[in-house]
Amino acid sequence: MPLFTEPLLAPPPPLDIARDALFLDFDGTLVEIAPRPDAITLPPGLAARLAALEGALGGAFALVSGRNLAELVRYLDGFGGLIIGGHGAEARGLSGADTPPPEALAALQSRMSAFARAERLLYEPKAHGAALHYRSRPDFGPEVEAFIQSLLQQFSGFSVQPAKMAYELRPASASKDRALARLWDLPRFAGRRPVFLGDDTTDEPAIAWAAAQGGYGVKVGPGETAARYRLADPAAVLSWLEGGA
Numbered sequence: 001m002p003l004f005t006e007p008l009l010a011p012p013p014p015l016d017i018a019r020d021a022l023f024l025d026f027d028g029t030l031v032e033i034a035p036r037p038d039a040i041t042l043p044p045g046l047a048a049r050l051a052a053l054e055g056a057l058g059g060a061f062a063l064v065s066g067r068n069l070a071e072l073v074r075y076l077d078g079f080g081g082l083i084i085g086g087h088g089a090e091a092r093g094l095s096g097a098d099t100p101p102p103e104a105l106a107a108l109q110s111r112m113s114a115f116a117r118a119e120r121l122l123y124e125p126k127a128h129g130a131a132l133h134y135r136s137r138p139d140f141g142p143e144v145e146a147f148i149q150s151l152l153q154q155f156s157g158f159s160v161q162p163a164k165m166a167y168e169l170r171p172a173s174a175s176k177d178r179a180l181a182r183l184w185d186l187p188r189f190a191g192r193r194p195v196f197l198g199d200d201t202t203d204e205p206a207i208a209w210a211a212a213q214g215g216y217g218v219k220v221g222p223g224e225t226a227a228r229y230r231l232a233d234p235a236a237v238l239s240w241l242e243g244g245a
């Protein structure tokens with residue numbers, strides 16, 4: 001008898017463009033995970049495809065990522081819609097939504113960068129935090145986590161954000177679900193049902209938020225989740241978005 005360690009979930013029903021509001025994560029959801037953050041390969045015509053989707057949804061669409069907003073804007077040149085970056089700390093298209101960077105940001109980044117150099121890790125500075133990637137040293141996760149936890153004792157205003165082969169520190173007040181709750185007041189979302197697609201731990205609060213508003217979440221890839229549906233990978237996401245799942 002097979003032993004299932006995670007819920008078996010069906011693919012989502014087709015998107016209802018007249019009724020749904022769509023929120024998409026970036027890394028691992030639209031774009032395959034790569035060895036380094038700057039080594040991703042964008043699916044052909046991604047920005048134009050997102051722009052078309054946004055139009056079809058009457059603007060009820062946003063990209064919601066942990067990445068720096070500036071990077072997302074650069075990768076998606078040609079898509080002019082709503083973007084949430086920095087795990088909810090930054091926004092394009094929503095005035096007054098940006099979280100001020102925590103006061104201790106520069107000191108914190110200097111400690112993380114020095115640790116990365118000493119331990120041969122990849123350091124990723126962010127506008128509101130920073131990440132330590134240990135993909136090149138896959139067994140080193142516990143040490144990275146312990147170091148990140150130790151920083152929490154010394155610098156206030158941050159929360160730990162686990163990511164795929166990485167640990168990040170982000171502003172404690174920023175999260176994807178809180179950012180979505182702010183977006184949700186925009187007139188374009190009125191009367192719609194939120195649908196959130198994501199692949200990682202940072203996406204689970206947003207998945208729960210979508211369900212609490214009467215919508216649903218879709219987990220991309222394997223792993224435990226509160227989502228109602230699952231798609232295997234970014235290729236399956238793109239196919240579903242184009243009506244082919």
Ligand SMILES: O=P(O)(O)OC[C@H]1O[C@H](O[C@H]2O[C@H](CO)[C@@H](O)[C@H](O)[C@H]2O)[C@H](O)[C@@H](O)[C@@H]1O
Nearest residue numbers: 026027033034035036037065066067163164166
């Ligand atoms: O919220 P997301 O759009 O999913 O962003 C989460 C983090 O994604 C990036 O890191 C991850 O993807 C990299 C590229 O595939 C990969 O090399 C890394 O191991 C993953 O953790 C990004 O670098 C982070 O800033 C995002 O927070």
